[in-house]
Amino acid sequence: MTMVKFSNNGELLREALVPRNFTTLVDNLFNEALRPARAEHRPLADIIENENAYEIHSVLPGFKKENIHLEVRNHTLHISGERKEVIEKEQYHLKESFYGTFQRQFHLPENINKDSIKAEFKDGILIISLEKIQDSTTKIEIA
Numbered sequence: 001m002t003m004v005k006f007s008n009n010g011e012l013l014r015e016a017l018v019p020r021n022f023t024t025l026v027d028n029l030f031n032e033a034l035r036p037a038r039a040e041h042r043p044l045a046d047i048i049e050n051e052n053a054y055e056i057h058s059v060l061p062g063f064k065k066e067n068i069h070l071e072v073r074n075h076t077l078h079i080s081g082e083r084k085e086v087i088e089k090e091q092y093h094l095k096e097s098f099y100g101t102f103q104r105q106f107h108l109p110e111n112i113n114k115d116s117i118k119a120e121f122k123d124g125i126l127i128i129s130l131e132k133i134q135d136s137t138t139k140i141e142i143a
Contacts, residue, residue: 041102043079054130056106061124062097068126072114077106077128111135 046057058079060068068081085099108114108130116131 041098041100043102043104045104045106047106053132054109054112056126056128056130058104058126058128059124060121060126063121063124065121068121070117070119070128072108072117075108075110075112077108077117077130079104079106079126079128 044059048055048057056077060081063081063083067083068079071078080101080103082101083099111133113131113133118129120127120129
């Protein structure tokens, strides 16, 4: 449902009902029809690399730290979590917030020290630090 501000001349109402161009009409038709199902939530993530480590920053607004789970299996980092919906008595006109469970996996490079993985959750962002194993290659000069 689209809420339209009242206008005496009906200009805003006309614009909401009859789009200005064909592209807007098609976008409006398909935006609702093709909206992903709530069960397919995939939190956004950024992966950063520096000389000593990788960091994964995953955006999880509204989640509680105790409802986020991390584990490494077969060189894959698994992140999962759940955000339960709080039912309120107010009537919603639009509800786009995610509620439910999610899962994400990240394949880890071979040079990760799995025993030193650290995670921090601050201001709705999960920060996972993955320390690199330092290259212990010894160069041998030929005499």
